[in-house]
Amino acid sequence: MPPFSRGFHGRPRRPDVDPSRVPPGQYVVEDFPVLSAGPTPRADLATWSFSIQGAVDACVSWTREELNALPQETLTVDIHCVTKWTKLDTTWTGVSLDTLLEGVSTEAEYVSVWADGGYTTNLPLEDLSDGKAWIVHSFDGEPLERAHGGPARLLVPHLYFWKSAKWVRGLTLTVEDEPGFWEAAGYNNYGDPWREQRYWGD
Amino acid sequence: MAEIAPARAVRAPLIWRTATVVELVDETAHARTLVLDVPAWPGHVAGQHVDVRLTAEDGYVAERSYSIASAPEEARVALTVERIDDGEVSPYLAGDLVVGDQFEVRGPVGGHFTWRTTDGGPLLLVAGGAGLVPLMAMVRHRAAVGSHVDTRLLVSAREITAVLYREELERLGSARDGLSITYTLTRAVPERWDGFARRVDGPMLEAVGPAASSHPRAFVCGPTPFVEAVADALVELGHAASDVHTERFGPTGG
Numbered sequence A: 001m002p003p004f005s006r007g008f009h010g011r012p013r014r015p016d017v018d019p020s021r022v023p024p025g026q027y028v029v030e031d032f033p034v035l036s037a038g039p040t041p042r043a044d045l046a047t048w049s050f051s052i053q054g055a056v057d058a059c060v061s062w063t064r065e066e067l068n069a070l071p072q073e074t075l076t077v078d079i080h081c082v083t084k085w086t087k088l089d090t091t092w093t094g095v096s097l098d099t100l101l102e103g104v105s106t107e108a109e110y111v112s113v114w115a116d117g118g119y120t121t122n123l124p125l126e127d128l129s130d131g132k133a134w135i136v137h138s139f140d141g142e143p144l145e146r147a148h149g150g151p152a153r154l155l156v157p158h159l160y161f162w163k164s165a166k167w168v169r170g171l172t173l174t175v176e177d178e179p180g181f182w183e184a185a186g187y188n189n190y191g192d193p194w195r196e197q198r199y200w201g202d
Numbered sequence B: 001m002a003e004i005a006p007a008r009a010v011r012a013p014l015i016w017r018t019a020t021v022v023e024l025v026d027e028t029a030h031a032r033t034l035v036l037d038v039p040a041w042p043g044h045v046a047g048q049h050v051d052v053r054l055t056a057e058d059g060y061v062a063e064r065s066y067s068i069a070s071a072p073e074e075a076r077v078a079l080t081v082e083r084i085d086d087g088e089v090s091p092y093l094a095g096d097l098v099v100g101d102q103f104e105v106r107g108p109v110g111g112h113f114t115w116r117t118t119d120g121g122p123l124l125l126v127a128g129g130a131g132l133v134p135l136m137a138m139v140r141h142r143a144a145v146g147s148h149v150d151t152r153l154l155v156s157a158r159e160i161t162a163v164l165y166r167e168e169l170e171r172l173g174s175a176r177d178g179l180s181i182t183y184t185l186t187r188a189v190p191e192r193w194d195g196f197a198r199r200v201d202g203p204m205l206e207a208v209g210p211a212a213s214s215h216p217r218a219f220v221c222g223p224t225p226f227v228e229a230v231a232d233a234l235v236e237l238g239h240a241a242s243d244v245h246t247e248r249f250g251p252t253g254g
Helices: A064-069 A097-101 B090-096 B129-144 B166-173 B202-208 B224-236
Strands: A049-054 A060-063 A073-080 A085-096 A110-115 A120-124 A134-139 A153-155 A168-174 B017-026 B031-037 B049-055 B061-067 B077-082 B102-109 B123-128 B151-157 B179-185 B217-223 B244-249
Touching (some): A049 A097, A060 A064, A064 A134, A097 A134, B031 B090, B049 B077, B061 B129, B077 B129, B123 B129, B123 B224, B129 B166, B129 B217, B151 B166, B166 B179, B179 B202, B217 B224, B224 B244
Parallel strands (some): B123 B151, B123 B217, B151 B179, B217 B244
Antiparallel strands (some): A073 A085, A110 A120, A110 A168, A134 A153, B017 B102, B031 B077, B049 B102
16 A cells, blocks of 8 residues: 555546546646657758668668658547656657558568667567557648657557657567667566556566 | 666566655755655666655555656665646645655666766766756766766756755865866846856857867756757767767656
8 A cells, every 4th residue: 555645635637638548657748748868860851761671571661752652641649658748639640550561571570660869669560560550740730840750750659659769760670579778778678558567577 | 879778687677665755955946855765775876767656645646757866875865856836746745745754756767867987977967957956966976986077067047046956066066076067047147147147058068068079978957948959059069969868857747
């Protein structure tokens, strides 16, 4: 039984927030906080590309124009940051990973996502499949701001938001699971917010 | 970010521990240090933070993260909390809490925004407001082990009375052990002020040093616009992006 915090009542419970949409230990914010481990990279859109490589029969790569020419999806999802904030009903536009992985032949079961600035994050390939992940370039109908990952970021809303790598440039499909930047630094390897998998051992 | 992660061997789950408040120190009109007794605290590295969990009598739970202000060498864990007026947790921690009260903590957390004297230097620490807290842990760690690593601390605050740990910084900065402290005040300056009086910019960072050519490890902490501006300025001055460690916070939910 945890100790009661004498005199702590918390904020009045918000009638407009459905508690079943807020994972354990999270609180709902209206703004959009920024978190990253280093300076915000400046991408050169002329040479920008998104690639899928690693344990694949053939590497594939798209320029910004090629990505824009693929079927675009607009979706509204809730996002959950490991630092405790949850933002409901965020609207993004981009390309489904199902579209990008179509025709990629692989034995790999894991993915190492890499991004400008040297950031990496890992997740099982199945977490990027079947309508669970997108490469997004717009937020609320506007081009994604640099601080929030522009020109493009991964969006995997069912996992803590550090898995949704900002400034994403590619996926390396791997046979072995390889912990990424935060995963090697004490954060949970999988990161399911509904099981509150924040840190190692959660 | 070619940073090597800390030893992977330590993968023990982080458990919630009951912390007891043993001392409260009002640092400024808006910030207070909570000195905690945490039984079986596993120790931390300067720069890390803890998760705090408060439980109301009706079972309602609120969690937040706070940077650790104390050096790893200190027996007690100190957090400094800035009160966000419309926040949910910080007005309680920095206002209602009294000595003897208890809440839960879990940690330490974070393996990137950390520094040990054995990591070497030189060191450039840039603090915006309460962003000084994790950097103070580094400065205290440095002093606790008698390190002489070349360390430049640049503290940005609205006014002089908003600077955290001011007396302790005066003392540490006059020890002639390689620590130099520079202040910049963005809203109001006292009479006969010889520090800076503007937002942190490239020329200020260049004046504070160390030069990019000496590859200092830079740690920048503060509100998001502050961190964005400082990190961009450092990269423009030629610092390698991988040498610039950032930690951002905002008044969100506080």
